[in-house]
Amino acid sequence: MMLTLLLLPAVIMFVVSFVKQERVKYLLAFTSFMILIPIVKLFLLSKPYNILGSYLIADELDTYIFLVSSIVGIGVTLALLTLDKHVKVSPNAYRRFYRFFAIFWVGLIFSILSNHMGIYWIGLELATLSTVYMIKTNYTAAAHKEAWNYMIVGAIAISLVLFGIILMYASAKPILGEEAMQFDVLLAHAKDIPSPFLFEMGFAITTIGMFVKMGFFPMNLWLANIERASFYPVAALFSGILESAVIIGFFRFSKIAMEVNYDHLFIFVFVYTLLTIFIVSFLIYRAKDFMRLFSLSGVEHMALIVMFWVSGAPFAALLHFGAHAFLKPALFLSSGVLESNGKYKIAGALKGFVGIKGNTFLFLVSLFLLAIISLPPSPMFFSELYGFGAMITTAKESNHILAMIGAILVLLILLSLIFYRFISIYQSMKYEGETKEKDVYWSEVVALIVFSVALLALIFPQTLEYLDSIS
Amino acid sequence: MIYYFGTIVMLVLLAPILLSYIKAVKMVLLFKRPISLFQGYRNFSKLMQKETIISEETSAITRWAPFFILSPLVLILFFLPPVTQGSYYVSFVDAFTITGLISLSTFFLMLLGLDSASAFGGMGSSRESFISALVEPAMVLTIFSVSLMAGNLGIGQAGVNLAEHFPQEHMASFLFAGISFFILLIAENGRIPVDNPETHLELTMVHEAMTLDLTGVYLAIIESAASIKFIIFASLFASLFFPFGYRLEPVEAILFFIIKLFIIATIVAILEVNTAKLRLFKIPNLLGLSIVFAFLSLITFYVLGA
Amino acid sequence: MFQFDTLSLIFVALIFFAAIPNIFYSLGYLPHIKRKSYYVIHYFAFIFSMIGVVLSANGLVFLFFWEIMSLASWQLILTEPKEKSVIDAARFYFFMTHFGFIFLLLFFLIVSNGDLEISFTQMHSIASIFPYPTILFFFLILGFLSKAGVVPVHVWLPYAHPAAPSPASALMSGVMLKVALYGLFRFLFDVLYPWPLEWGTFILIIGSITSLVGILYAMAEHDIKALLANSSIENIGIILIAFGMGMIFDTLHMEILSTFSFIAAMFHIFNHMGFKSLLFMGAGAILHQTHTKNLEKYGGLIKLMPVTAFTFLFAAMSITALPPSNGFLSEWMIFQSMLSSSNITNDMSLKLAIPFAIFALAMTGGLAIATFIKAYGISFLGIHRSSNAKHAKEVNFFMQIGMILMMFFIISLMLFAPQFLKFFDSLFVDLGLPSVYMRIFPEDMFSIHSVGVHGGVVSPLILLAALFGITLLLVVAYKVLNVKERIYHTWGCGYKTSAKTQYTSTGFSGVMRRFFNWLYQPEECFYKQNLAGHETKFLDASYEVKIKPLFERTIYDGLKKGINTISYWVYRLAHFEQTRYPAMIFNLMLFILFSYRIFTHEVSWESLMIESIMMLISMKILVIGEKK
């Protein structure tokens, strides 16, 4: 019942997208707003709520992530209405985009709500393959090349994930049988897995797959190039929704891995993410255009979320996740406007906005830019406080404090490098360069407003309590 | 009390005489016919009769600065250590206040130099600021070590203590402090080799350059300020570094003190005759010397306790 | 959430004393600013955030308001982003504040075990069991003193403060630096107490160095606001000297003396707030009228803007510590506290550090006189050096009100010194130190006594009265004589006296610059247009000096270079061609699985070596490939 309700809008979208009509795009947008309704209903239900036996279970964690993703989706589809004002795009491209958006959404539903490794993987694969096609809605050679790139690397990553899943399943099957595929059962019996090494191997491979997909080291530029080549709403979808589908998987797997052997997990993930942030920060220091800048910083934030999660601050991780999921798509959407006078023209990009629309846009974008580098009162400020706090606590418990604190210090210095870059970009956007008239459309402004309202909602005490209760 | 005021009056009267005495000694040494000791008074009365010319480029500073230059120095006279036993001395003022008051008068002197938009004035205050900036630390350090040896910061009390029991155990640092203070005495009062009060040659001018545009009463005030400054330093030197003859009968003590002052003046005069005026950029070497000595005395006192 | 103990309240009082005249002043300054609402919003946000910082009672609130404060001040600097230099200054400033924030964050996280809502006293219990307290101390130092502008993390300050609109820079120099010091005080007292001797000595030394460096660069400045900013660095150094002495005494269990030094530090904090705000207001007034910050363009302003000139002179006398001004009193107290250290017998490092500090402080005093003579004389006295200065007028009513109010505050600091000292004394009694008020003022209010054995005495009011009396006498005598005056113009050796004949600011500091050449290493550009081949005769000549601070040249530029090279190599590394992606993943998996295998089962250097060799080979074959 609930499942059909969830799937319905996607199915409608899929069907409608075959209608060759000019007006149809508004209908599509409208249907895409519908996705929110069942999700809100789901959100309000008492948890845990079995949607499909023990396969799809809605608990606090996944409903939260699902809600966030759906809001992002709505914002993106809103901004999509005026995509053609900024870039050359044919109406069929629109419909094709929605067709695959529908498939993407179905995949997302399964992967996020799943309580079952296999189903999680199936959903993820579905989402990935459909996004491959979304990249192609932009008819350029670059987009085509990147689509292939994404196809190949994404396929590798996905198969690695599945491989790891099977290994984990194999490690737990002797005691759990078919049940071993279910997250909750596995978590419950994680302590008495007969072959922890097999499990850890599986976990390592899965994690590599996921990290590759999130664009961690060494694939940093891979994601950046793809998002550069595709339309900015697609980029927004990538960083806003697809990543969330990946990260929830990581959350679930790492929870089990923590039970199995915390030290191995922590060292492995910490070193990996630290390396990633090192590379990314220096890449950002040299970034020359908005898309790359934003996607690299997206990678950075993903790494931070992962770090926070494994160092035992799920609250911080979730808060940071929410903030990032709202901020990054917003920035990607605005980048369509910002780049309206030249892709690599950063100086003066925030100049020349007139009227209410323009000024609202200007205000919101500068707000987002300052929020993404976690200046208060952005939610990221608080999440980073708590996340690093948890890190320090783990450092204190570990038996070589100084090394850990040194590592955290290095991490913070790298972040401050990114901070410096963003500040200089912000200033040059706002105060340098020549003023050139730019036009903004209501859809984008409304989308940004939606995102900012969502951000505000994040720092309400109730929300914080809710997030605290999740972990 | 009578001795207290007596000393002050005595010092005020003595101030011009001492300067002209130095001049006279120098002339004697140069086989010239010496000027009379009262030349200072003559100049003073001459200047008092002249009209004052005020430059139209100047501002209120010129009208007020001379008083502010003189008054702190006059004030210092009241704070000097006692000359004789049983004489009253001010207990609520210590060495820093005195250095502070001296720099207060210097401050206004420099402003005065800059006020008349002449090249000389600027030059003078620039050089003066340079010299006083280097003098300041030496002075503070010296006074530090002396008052440490005297065991009291109150300048009057310090003088008394030194007179009561001479610090044999700290002879080394006492000596260093003495040398450094003597250099300061020369530098602060613009004597050769730091400055040459006689000539009006822009290469050598420091103190004179600042007051070049003054005449009449204002100039008289400045000159008397200079002489008072000299006597302040001289008497400080006398009572801090030659703390003898304090226990004599009051009148004899005062006479002895005056003799000490003249001895100091003679030393200065002889020094002036025998040394050439230093180039401006050589001056820091001299002052650096005094800083070093002051530092040494402090360090020796602190570390070696000698 | 918030707390209202004496320390907080004292700083709240400081902020209010600074803010009230400043608000009047900026009321008058506002017409000068284009983006009014922007300015006003950030201005008040700035003030409130500072109040929030000093009132906050737990780490979370503190950090929150701290960041808001940085944010607001950064935006204030960007109020008038006309030229590039302002934008760069703002960026530099914001980066440095964030840099400091990192260390604060680490400090707080360590002493609060990640739960930032706990109170400072609970933090103390956590910090006391932390094995490496010195790390905490250095985090604290880097965090707060990079904001307070202490050498070597001071380079941003002379750029940032002048770039802001004058009321804002008055607030930044006058108050924000003090808020940083508040942080230092607060957490040294509440969290990291007791202190080892080295900490005090360290603070003493950096304080001395800071004061020297600050005043030396102030001496060489030609931009009046930058000059003032540099002198703020110097004063922060002085405050730190006093504070370091206090810490040293406290470690040596001379509580009386330590309280005395702390009181001296607090007193100097208030004084510096007063005169530095006033000086910045004056500089702002000049800037407002002449539209330039360059000292060389001023001159003769005393006739055109008397109120500004008078207040500026007043503040200058106070900052150069001339008796009996309040500045003199606080420096006197600091000297006294250092002098009372004569009977410290145990520690050699102290015996060398304290004389050095004394020397530094004295040197600073001398140089400060030179600096402010230059600042005042060149800008207000003589003849105007440019048409900007020629057409200056007295500033509007509100700005005058602001300056006069601030002057009154400074006067009150001088006249009511005993009351203020009592106030500070109560603070340190609150912090568990003994009260020394009765020992500073044993018999009467008139004379301030040093608490050291055979300490010195000073009595500002008597001095003031005496000075007035004697001056009055002289003036009266002058009037009685009624000498007749003649108005004539300055003698220019036969030449016509003009702006060109008088000393420039470059010329004024020339002697000093030449003496400290090894520090400044100035780049001089000298231009002379000779007349018919004569070496000595010339139509026109100009001489300019640019000084780039030593630290900036060495540390900061070096860092920038380093980062650029690293980022270049990372960039090269990350841009391998995309056909290599699978290869990279291959190697990654190889590496991680291998490491897992080793670290879970046998960790030995052989296996590690084998792994590394294997990784190298496969990297060579798969990723790097053949040389084309």
Place this chain on the structure above:
Amino acid sequence: MTDFLIGLFLASLIAALFTTRLYRLLLWYSLNSLMLGLLALGIGRNIDDNAMILTGIVTIVLKAIAIPYVLKNLSQKFNFIRHIVPEIKVQYAIMLVPAILVFTFYLSEPIVDMIHTNANYVAISISSLFLSLLLMIEHKNVAPKIIGFLSMENALFLLGVTATDGMPMLVELGIFFDLLMAIVVINLLFHKEELQI
């Protein structure tokens, strides 16, 4: 019997690494999948698990016959380059392949005493994963990369079949569905090559 089939599976995969012709590659791939299917059937009969048998049948039908056929059609339709030379030199390759095998056995050595099934199966499937990665690495053009991806899928199945005696039915079907989806997408990607707007 099982070990024999596994050996053949690995052999066909290694052979695929050294081929220089596209159709030969397709052939090796289909043989590889055939071995997998037979393996599934065999094990399914041993532990009479119908799901497993079904999997085997589907594998043979889909992977051993349908997909190579489709790919061949595609290659004729969009005339791919059929002469595909490995990037990596043969001498390197013959060093790498045994190295990988040794490494994976070393890797799975601790598992032996942990699980009842043969740890070498795990080793072999990991190594076949690496090998199919190698297949993707050593070719620049798209078609062999796709084959590599597909044989990676096979490696997964091998692991699923041998180490865990088959995964839940639902999962296996899902995987097949995704495989089809992937083929469709690839097809579309090629198609778009044609109608560039």
